[in-house]
Amino acid sequence: MRMIGIVAWRELRNLFVTPLGWTVLVLVQAIQGLLFYRLTQAYLNAPVITGAKAGITYNVAALSLGTSGYIALLVVPLLTMNLISGERQRATLPLLLSSPVSGLQVVLGKYLGVLGFLAVLLAMLTAMPLFLLIGTPLDMGLLASALLGTFLLLAAYAALGLYMSALAPRPALAALGTVVVLLLLWVVELLASTGIDAMDATLAYLSAFQHLEPMLRGAVDSRDLAYFLLAIFAFVSLSALHLERLRLRN
């Protein structure tokens, strides 16, 4: 546990000693700030909405969090690309491989480090809707559900990015691989929802957004939780296995 913490802390610190982490925080915050402003304005000018999609919490807070899932398609791969392939490229991997740390500990540490960074990012994004509390009450249950869903979505992306980073010898390849897979899942969903293709529901079920949507509306379904947790578990374990395999190959 201690070793995982050491690796995680190093990874988190790494994101903050390089310009990459700060740049990502600034850019995402800028985009989301603009979006938040537009959503608030649209809500204020909108005719009365009723039903499940009524209320400022859904229309401003949940929707802006949900949109961050799309921005994350491009941002998470940048954050995860260096996790393992960065160490390979800089020839620092032997330090970890010859340390008394198992592959699983390295992988978990690095993953938790990125999750820590994503938590900081989400905290900044959540701070904006919380300012609405000055003028109006918010549905805290709905906000919590949307936040959980968004975090799980980002965490699943990060797990995929981690695995790609374990596979690819270079960070750029890892980032590219992650983006391609994430976009592919998104396209699958688009095709399914527009009905252009005879894409059946099974395939659309793979798309992460399908599982985020209910949570943005406040419905925490154990099937959606299972989807995200399984994806995380699968990619983290695969990464750990692959890291141990690197010992055999190099």
Added chain:
Amino acid sequence: MVGTPLISAQHLYHYYGDHCALVDVSLEIQRGEVVGFLGLNGAGKSSTLKILSGSTVPSAGHVQIGAVDVAKQPRQARARLGYLPEQAPLYRELSVDEYLGYCARLHGVGAKHLSAAVERARQRCGLDNSGARLIGTLSKGYQQRVGIAQAIVHEPDVVLLDEPTSGLDPVQMRDIRAVIRELGRDHAVLLSSHLLAEVEAICARVLILHHGHLVFTESLGTPGGGILRARFGTTPQTAALAVLPGVNAVEQVTEHDFVLRHDAGDATAEALVERAVQQRWHLQALIPGRGSLEDVFVALTCGDDTSRRVAPPCA
């Protein structure tokens, strides 16, 4: 120095695809020994060190660090060794102290001893005033020192150094060698190198690897011992040369040329000149040379010329 070896490898084999990089390599190193690891490029030095460090799993064979089997208890074994790969594993964006602290914690140094361990490693490697500097801004020589500091910060029993002085200038080399010699006092050190002079200067024992085979594993003769190449106008008896003080072996190369292997010191050369004058051997040239390591190395690794006589490393 006999006891349980700190590091022992038995019958290591390693394949890269079909290419066999190591063939039946076995070695043992005791505490307090600095062992040199020689071989041409591609002979398998780095592969062996990677395997000993636990960062590569051999195709066959066992490695033990102390009494711990690397395959069975990898983490316990790796905690006891420090490894500097061919390319130092440095995080350029960290300061020296941050980096060494991270390495120490990775190897299980507790928070209480952390700053003392970092301080000591810095001191030993001559980095006293560089703690706050970013590694990326250091010169190559200093980066190499950080690499060595990283390998010893957790006070490991075994230190593995892969070409620790490559790419350094002569002054930096001298400094790093002093560090390694000092390490040899209470660790077991295995260092690979291309430089015969370096190995001769700091190692008590030498392993030579050729095409993945360990072809030589012997102690070097008296440290500092050397050879004299002499040419005489009047050819003396070989026996007359052999009785000179400190001479271990005499070899007649041509009719007029002789090679004398001798112990450390200048006594042999002095006596030879004196005797040559007395006996009227007409000494025409006297060239002091390096010890026998070069001969051994060349004989073992150049071509597969088995007809060439392999000189004994120490008579």
